[in-house]
Amino acid sequence: xxxxxxxxxxxxxxxxxxxxxxxxxxxxxxxxxxxxxxxxxxxxxxxxxxxxxxxxxxxxxxxxxxxxxxxxxxxxxxxxxxxxxxxxxxxxxxxxxxxxxxxxxxxxxxxx
Amino acid sequence: xxxxxxxxxxxxxxxxxxxxxxxxxxxxxxxxxxxxxxxxxxxxxxxxxxxxxxxxxxxxxxxxxxxxxxxxxxxxxxxxxxxxxxxxxxxxxxxxxxxxxxxxxxxxxxxxxx
Numbered sequence: 001x002x003x004x005x006x007x008x009x010x011x012x013x014x015x016x017x018x019x020x021x022x023x024x025x026x027x028x029x030x031x032x033x034x035x036x037x038x039x040x041x042x043x044x045x046x047x048x049x050x051x052x053x054x055x056x057x058x059x060x061x062x063x064x065x066x067x068x069x070x071x072x073x074x075x076x077x078x079x080x081x082x083x084x085x086x087x088x089x090x091x092x093x094x095x096x097x098x099x100x101x102x103x104x105x106x107x108x109x110x111x112x
Numbered sequence: 113x114x115x116x117x118x119x120x121x122x123x124x125x126x127x128x129x130x131x132x133x134x135x136x137x138x139x140x141x142x143x144x145x146x147x148x149x150x151x152x153x154x155x156x157x158x159x160x161x162x163x164x165x166x167x168x169x170x171x172x173x174x175x176x177x178x179x180x181x182x183x184x185x186x187x188x189x190x191x192x193x194x195x196x197x198x199x200x201x202x203x204x205x206x207x208x209x210x211x212x213x214x215x216x217x218x219x220x221x222x223x224x225x226x
Contacts (some may be wrong), residue, residue: 007215033181034214036217043116043202044182044202044204069207098167098206098213099145099160099168100145100204100215102154104154
């Protein structure tokens with residue numbers, strides 16, 4: 001049974017700092033991995049999708065990497081801003097399906 | 113292009129009642145999935161519909177059901193509500209079921225069961 005873990009559960013950094021969020025999964029047979037952000041009481045916003053055959057994806061200040069063999073993904077945020085404050089969730093898909101298994105999330109606070 | 117819309121945004125019901133939630137996917141998207149989010153359990157998969165057929169179902173009791181219409185809009189129904197059904201219900205749409213198909217989420221329906 002696939003389990004997804006995110007560490008740390010919460011993170012507070014000063015504005016301008018670069019940071020890394022971690023996601024690990026127990027079954028390496030994934031189809032893709034997605035990173036989302038969620039603002040309080042809101043839905044999820046898709047940030048990046050990495051296919052199982054890819055190693056990384058970039059969008060603006062965000063870079064996500066995937067190491068399937070070790071069951072890990074990282075989300076790198078460069079030059080953090082207060083507007084980046086949110087909960088970040090990673091989710092994996094295990095096959096030709098849209099069923100996502102989510103991690104518990106990392107609550108990020110960027111202090112101005 | 114309009115995003116995923118969910119109605120209603122907020123609902124208050126009492127135990128034993130039933131409720132129907134609606135989701136309109138992004139135009140052209142054929143897949144709709146539903147998730148339940150609670151503080152204790154996080155985000156849990158309910159079901160996935162593609163071309164009006166349920167393709168996948170999560171580990172929820174039979175009180176939770178859903179359907180998808182020919183225009184890809186989807187509804188989910190919860191009968192005989194329990195206090196533990198209080199949650200944020202999110203739906204997500206995607207173009208298809210491929211490895212490159214990003215899922216786009218709606219704002220959710222906040223259900224409170226009293």
